[in-house]
Amino acid sequence: MGGSTARAAGCTVLHVDMDAFFASVEVRRHPELAGTPVIVGGHGNRGVVTSATYEARRYGVHSAMPVSRALRLCPTATVLPGDLALYEEVSRSVMALFRSITPVVQPLSLDEAFLDVSGSGRRLGDALAIAEHIRSRVHDEQGITCSVGVAGSMFVAKLASTHSKPDGLLVVRPPEVMAFLHPLPVGALWGVGPKTEDVLLRLGLRTVGDLAHVPAQTLQRAVGAAAGRHLHELSWGRDPRRVVPDEPDRSTGAEETFSTDVDDPQVVHRELLRLSERTAGRLRSAGHLARTVSIKVRFADFHTITRSRTLAAPTDVGQELYDTARALYDALGLDRARIRLVGVRAERLVDEGSAAQQLELGVREHGRRDAELAADRAARRFGAGAVRPGTLIRPAAGGGGRP
Amino acid sequence: MKFRVAREVLADAVAWTARSLPPRPSVPVLAGIMLDVEGNTLSVSGFDYEVSARSEVDVHATDGGRALVPGRLLAEITRALPPHPVEIVAEGSRLSISCSNARFSLPTLPVEDYPSLPSMPSAAGVVESDAFAEAVGQVAIAAGRDDTLPMLTGVRLEIEDDLVTLAATDRYRLAVREFAWRPETPGLTAAVLVPARTLADAAKTLTSGPEVVLSLSSGTSGEGILGLSGKDRQTTTRLLDAEFVKYRAIMPSSSTSFATLPVGMFTDAAKRVALVAERGTPLRCEFTPGTVTLKAGGSDDEGQAEERCDVEFDGDPLTIGFNPTFLLDGLAAVHTERARMDFTSALKPAVLSGVEPERDPDAAEKPAVRPGSYRYLIMPVRLPG
Numbered sequence: 001m002g003g004s005t006a007r008a009a010g011c012t013v014l015h016v017d018m019d020a021f022f023a024s025v026e027v028r029r030h031p032e033l034a035g036t037p038v039i040v041g042g043h044g045n046r047g048v049v050t051s052a053t054y055e056a057r058r059y060g061v062h063s064a065m066p067v068s069r070a071l072r073l074c075p076t077a078t079v080l081p082g083d084l085a086l087y088e089e090v091s092r093s094v095m096a097l098f099r100s101i102t103p104v105v106q107p108l109s110l111d112e113a114f115l116d117v118s119g120s121g122r123r124l125g126d127a128l129a130i131a132e133h134i135r136s137r138v139h140d141e142q143g144i145t146c147s148v149g150v151a152g153s154m155f156v157a158k159l160a161s162t163h164s165k166p167d168g169l170l171v172v173r174p175p176e177v178m179a180f181l182h183p184l185p186v187g188a189l190w191g192v193g194p195k196t197e198d199v200l201l202r203l204g205l206r207t208v209g210d211l212a213h214v215p216a217q218t219l220q221r222a223v224g225a226a227a228g229r230h231l232h233e234l235s236w237g238r239d240p241r242r243v244v245p246d247e248p249d250r251s252t253g254a255e256e257t258f259s260t261d262v263d264d265p266q267v268v269h270r271e272l273l274r275l276s277e278r279t280a281g282r283l284r285s286a287g288h289l290a291r292t293v294s295i296k297v298r299f300a301d302f303h304t305i306t307r308s309r310t311l312a313a314p315t316d317v318g319q320e321l322y323d324t325a326r327a328l329y330d331a332l333g334l335d336r337a338r339i340r341l342v343g344v345r346a347e348r349l350v351d352e353g354s355a356a357q358q359l360e361l362g363v364r365e366h367g368r369r370d371a372e373l374a375a376d377r378a379a380r381r382f383g384a385g386a387v388r389p390g391t392l393i394r395p396a397a398g399g400g401g402r403p
Numbered sequence: 404m405k406f407r408v409a410r411e412v413l414a415d416a417v418a419w420t421a422r423s424l425p426p427r428p429s430v431p432v433l434a435g436i437m438l439d440v441e442g443n444t445l446s447v448s449g450f451d452y453e454v455s456a457r458s459e460v461d462v463h464a465t466d467g468g469r470a471l472v473p474g475r476l477l478a479e480i481t482r483a484l485p486p487h488p489v490e491i492v493a494e495g496s497r498l499s500i501s502c503s504n505a506r507f508s509l510p511t512l513p514v515e516d517y518p519s520l521p522s523m524p525s526a527a528g529v530v531e532s533d534a535f536a537e538a539v540g541q542v543a544i545a546a547g548r549d550d551t552l553p554m555l556t557g558v559r560l561e562i563e564d565d566l567v568t569l570a571a572t573d574r575y576r577l578a579v580r581e582f583a584w585r586p587e588t589p590g591l592t593a594a595v596l597v598p599a600r601t602l603a604d605a606a607k608t609l610t611s612g613p614e615v616v617l618s619l620s621s622g623t624s625g626e627g628i629l630g631l632s633g634k635d636r637q638t639t640t641r642l643l644d645a646e647f648v649k650y651r652a653i654m655p656s657s658s659t660s661f662a663t664l665p666v667g668m669f670t671d672a673a674k675r676v677a678l679v680a681e682r683g684t685p686l687r688c689e690f691t692p693g694t695v696t697l698k699a700g701g702s703d704d705e706g707q708a709e710e711r712c713d714v715e716f717d718g719d720p721l722t723i724g725f726n727p728t729f730l731l732d733g734l735a736a737v738h739t740e741r742a743r744m745d746f747t748s749a750l751k752p753a754v755l756s757g758v759e760p761e762r763d764p765d766a767a768e769k770p771a772v773r774p775g776s777y778r779y780l781i782m783p784v785r786l787p788g
Contacts, residue, residue, distance in 0.1 A: 312549075312575065327551045356685040356724055357785040360574045361752060362653040 008128035008150050010174040012118035013243060015149040015157035016098065016134060019166040021111035022051030024144040025090050026080050037077035041067040046259055050082060054166055085281065085379070087111075090142055097137055101130060106243045112161075114154055116243035131169055153239040155190045156181070162188075177237035182209030189234050196223055211235040252286070253294075254278045255343025261300045263336040265329075272325045273318075274392050275344040277372075280318035283346055284376055289314035289355050290346030293324040300338035307332065313358035314350055317369045321346060404440050404468030404493040408460060410502060413489055414481040416447045416458040419608060419636060421478035423601075425451040435512045436474035438491070438498075440467045448520055449474055454601050455520045458636045471512040472498050480507055521639050523630045524620035527562065527593070528586040532610045532633060538569055538580045539606035541736040541777055546599030547573035554645040557596035558603075560629070564590055570650050571599055576729050577650055577752075577780040578736065584617075593619060596643040597629050605640070609633030653780065655754060658745035660718020662690055663758060666742050670734045672697055672710045677727035679706035685724035685784035690716045690746075699727070723749045724784040733779035749786070755779040 022040040027033050037056035041049040047067040059074035091110040098105045104116035117130050124130050131148040138146045145167040149160025152174045164170035172180045187197045205211050212235035220228030254275045294308030307328045325344045375387035428434040439446045443464050448457040470493045487503040500507040547555030561568040570579045609615050612634025620628045627642030679700035687698040695714045700707040739757035756778050
């Protein structure tokens, strides 16, 4: 990859992207799988690939593909169910590392983030030095690799990181943007999905360079006024967006697609309990309390409804989330409707430290919350699900799918 | 059925009965009000399998008989009629209402499909109607409104010979009130759980006579029912079949500090400061000898308010947080000019009670009968930081 030796004049934006994140974390945990195709994805006949190592991608496996199809392409792959709690923990450490470098960190998901390092130069050197520093620290501390794009704008930085994958680093200085950008296919541009790409290809516009040399009005007639203007600007490397530090989470939750549609309220209740426990665990690890609980129910015909209720007092206790989620579900008065998916969300989050907490009369000081905190500690030592409500224990063979 | 009645009298009776009609009746006939004329008495009744209401008025009857008419419509019509005598006649399957120049003809519902109202259980005792209304009002505010926990939506009614104790809690506050009554049989003991909203509503509207008779059938004699009879009006409600919390164990037996508050001034201050307390944020009360400082709000994107109020305070300075609604509900219920708040710690329940005015020892009149104790426990809010 050329460019990595150039200095980074005019570059203030980093895009850091973990390589095959979930799969890499799994390989770290199972070192014997290193160098082999590994797929993280849901079990059962509706599971989809959420992450795959580069060894698996070589066979054509990619995210969002049904696991069954991935296994036809790459029968030797090891399929793992995924451990979101672990990925979230690794993600938090990585994001914390970024925030130690600059306060202006905008995470896009668990495994990628934009960093604005314009204020960090004096302390840590230029953007290139910072990018190298991040790559070596992520590798040393987390045992996984990442790719970093360095540029003067967010979208070029993101394209640069994609271009350098895996385990790469690419700097695109402002004078080099056109040379980097114009040979790229139009589909690489932010905002160009399969539909827009079709339209552009039909106009004979294959590369970003082709796009750049079409009058803006022509482009606007083809894809609409706003999108046309946007694409024209991007094709000349103009992206006015700034890295915006993330706001605290507004909500967190979990949902589960049943492997076959379910009409038994007991099964739904049990799933709501599992999702509530998981959501509460996330609240506790993030130090948040939820003021509102909502549930989502998707029926067999994909019709989807949500219901929410505000709690008398904010909570991070799984049992309380469940009591509310279950009450919301029961209030739907479903008569054995066939359900495809249920979800539980904790909303209107407040920081545990800053939130006043309404106490309850006559509640033992060491109540349900302490029990759940103890379960959290057990989970950190012995793995997720080490301690869980009795109703969620099933014969080992039954093992419910995890996303 | 044919009778004549003053518009006011009819409208009151119908309106009172109509309150207990179900908003969404499970069977159509339950949306009806039963008019039943016997001699010169008209009874107006409604029932939704949980609550029954029956009021009686004197009428000039020409013919006796019964008719079941759509209740809400009847209530709206009688309320809107001009102030003239009303004549009501049942004509086949319709009911005609005439008043001055206005005439209505309503379809009736099938009388034979209407369930019979539960019979009034045997009388358990008698209580002064205003005292009963006050006591129920003071306690019912602490009851929960969330139907998922039926136990919390009720008022516990305990009878111990000539003393009745009412208690209700929604987990965050607990209100307890005792009052004296005259039991039908000496030594009577009983404990039941009554739906709070129904009880509060009934007690408030049964004050036209001096006394209310409480009737009880529980456990052994069929389904648990509480009957309340005042002047010309009687209502029954099904009892809740749930265990109530052992609230006496929650009551703190001692306190480490207490404040004596001027209720009016303290309430006004708390209301003002609470204006900036967004939903779920507490009112912070800093008690020091002679003063309480009320604070609310505080973070950068909220308003802030602070007000001092003179109080008597005995004990170590204490900062304690309350849900402002819970505090104001209690202050509004003590019904005395001064109130006392007892504290154990900032995380333990505070107990609000009324302070009886001191009597001039030389006053000629005998001290009135002690009206009975009222205590309102509030669980505090753990303040951040």
